[in-house]
Amino acid sequence: MMVERDVLSRRAVLRSLTLFAVRPAGVLALAVAPAGVARAQAGGPCAPTRADLEGPFYLPGAPRRIAIAPPEEPGDRLIVRGRVLGPDCATPLAGAVLDVWQADSQGSYHGPTERYRLRGRLRTDADGGYELFTVKPGAYRIGDRFRPAHIHMIVTHRAYAPLTTQLYFKGDPYLAPNDACGAACKSDDPGRIISLHKEEKMGGEFWAGMFDVVLGQPGT
Numbered sequence: 452m453m454v455e456r457d458v459l460s461r462r463a464v465l466r467s468l469t470l471f472a473v474r475p476a477g478v479l480a481l482a483v484a485p486a487g488v489a490r491a492q493a494g495g496p497c498a499p500t501r502a503d504l505e506g507p508f509y510l511p512g513a514p515r516r517i518a519i520a521p522p523e524e525p526g527d528r529l530i531v532r533g534r535v536l537g538p539d540c541a542t543p544l545a546g547a548v549l550d551v552w553q554a555d556s557q558g559s560y561h562g563p564t565e566r567y568r569l570r571g572r573l574r575t576d577a578d579g580g581y582e583l584f585t586v587k588p589g590a591y592r593i594g595d596r597f598r599p600a601h602i603h604m605i606v607t608h609r610a611y612a613p614l615t616t617q618l619y620f621k622g623d624p625y626l627a628p629n630d631a632c633g634a635a636c637k638s639d640d641p642g643r644i645i646s647l648h649k650e651e652k653m654g655g656e657f658w659a660g661m662f663d664v665v666l667g668q669p670g671t
């Protein structure tokens with residue numbers, strides 16, 4: 452059986468990203484402490500990653516790729532990496548798919564007419580690992596308030612029910628209770644607020660953070 456491959460290989464992505472250095476920190480006051488896994492940051496016991504609102508901007512059919520931001524995408528370069536794990540928080544789930552979408556650095560979403568800009572699907576490797584290359588999303592306004600910067604994802608695996616969630620960034624002033632989304636979103640969940648650190652890779656500088664996803668509900 453033919454195995455689907457990401458459109459861009461990691462090596463090719465790294466080659467292209469070396470052309471771009473990280474700009475000074477933008478809108479967010481992001482922490483620079485070394486990243487740990489999301490669960491460890493929460494300091495709590497093993498628990499499934501919590502769901503969050505899908506929102507109105509999801510589009511099916513995004514291309515398979517680990518770089519959802521091409522080199523010309525404006526913004527601070529960001530790497531999010533982690534693993535997708537079973538309910539014991541230890542068993543790696545190979546072949547899980549993360550369907551990811553986010554706003555650009557100015558807080559706007561884009562769609563198919565822009566080649567699914569800032570959208571993509573990536574698959575975990577044999578160790579359940581993934582690595583996403585993108586830019587830091589911007590906060591966006593709802594009414595007279597703002598949503599904190601976030602990355603949406605739907606995580607699927609054949610053995611578990613799909614998980615729709617969002618990840619957030621430590622130090623964001625719009626996290627709950629200031630989130631314009633109100634009670635419909637859960638941006639105060641410490642298990643989904645990641646710390647970022649500066650990272651040098653092949654001559655370029657990136658923000659980088661870890662986000663492990665724990666699936667907890669068996670599929671049907």
Ligand SMILES: [Fe+2]
Nearest residue numbers: 506508601603
């Ligand atoms: Fe959103």
